[in-house]
Amino acid sequence: MGSASPGLTALPHSRLTRPDAALLPPLRDPNTRSWGCPESPSPPATPEQPLPAFCLHYFDMLYSEDITWATKGMGEPSQSGAQGGRGEPQKEPEQCPIIDSQGFGLGAEGDLQASLHLEEHSLEQVQSMVLGEVLKDIETACKLLNIAADPADWSPSNVQKWILWTEHQYRLPQIGKSFQELSGKDLCAMSEEQFCQRSPACGDILHAHLDIWKSATWMKEKIAPGDVRYCGGDASWADNKVDSSCAGQPIHLSPSWWALRVAGGAVTPLSSSSLPGIFKIEDSAQVARLWGIRKNRPAMNYDKLSRSIRQYYKKGIIRKPDISQRLVYQFVHPV
């Protein structure tokens, strides 16, 4: 527990090595951005170059439930898809002895390449659909609050509206007063540290949400409307999507939630076409922390999370793989 996360070190994006990377969502190329968050180096994100995988991580924070629709209809488990799209083929024999060294799943090289290609394709689909859903959600919020989508255009009262809405949506403590008389431009120019100074309790979370809005605005400008496809879908097994209008409904552990954690590097998918839905928790403390944020349970730890996971055994949602390993679980019905 509490150890460094080996899964993070294998990722191409250096910022993910930061322990608090989960709450720092940069989406912009540092050469092109104008928001004034100098401490957040960002990889480029263009229509040609899909949204960085780890950005999914932050988009997840916009929802009170996961994104069944995002992986609906895909041939491969979303866990695999998320991993495959990090930009580099994963070579992790030390992380996946079950599969790689014991002859499961990825056998011939052709199969491996086909699998990787499929995973990359799946990730692109997930990314574009997540982005579409984020933009849709923001659009709804804008209409509801009667504010501009671009935070830079917000007046101080718009800022207050947005903060109130965010507090309500994500059950944050009341922090609006800490940001009084700040315009959207002021807010955009503030670093995460400055957010935390004004609101030690959840300044980081608020900063992350603002970054999502800023990023969405930027992506909207960059991506032609037809490029983002929203894929609505019905609920499936334990992975029913619940949007903001359904707040208060149970939040379940689900393959898509784990898939998004994959994007953050806290979980490594070990699945293949023959062993779908298997994932390894690389950093149990980090996953527990993220789950705690997700469930608004600051006291969450891996012991409690694992107890929850074991509850899913009974429901036939999660099980231990045939060859049991520590921190390795398998979704019985991966999306």
Next chain:
DNA sequence: TAGAAGGAGACCT
């Protein structure tokens, strides 16, 4: 020592 497993009770919707 961390993780796995499961019992039991509390809390919330």
Next chain:
DNA sequence: AGGTCTCCTTCTA
């Protein structure tokens, strides 16, 4: 009532 959290004990690697 069901889902989840929390605390606990016991066992294992």
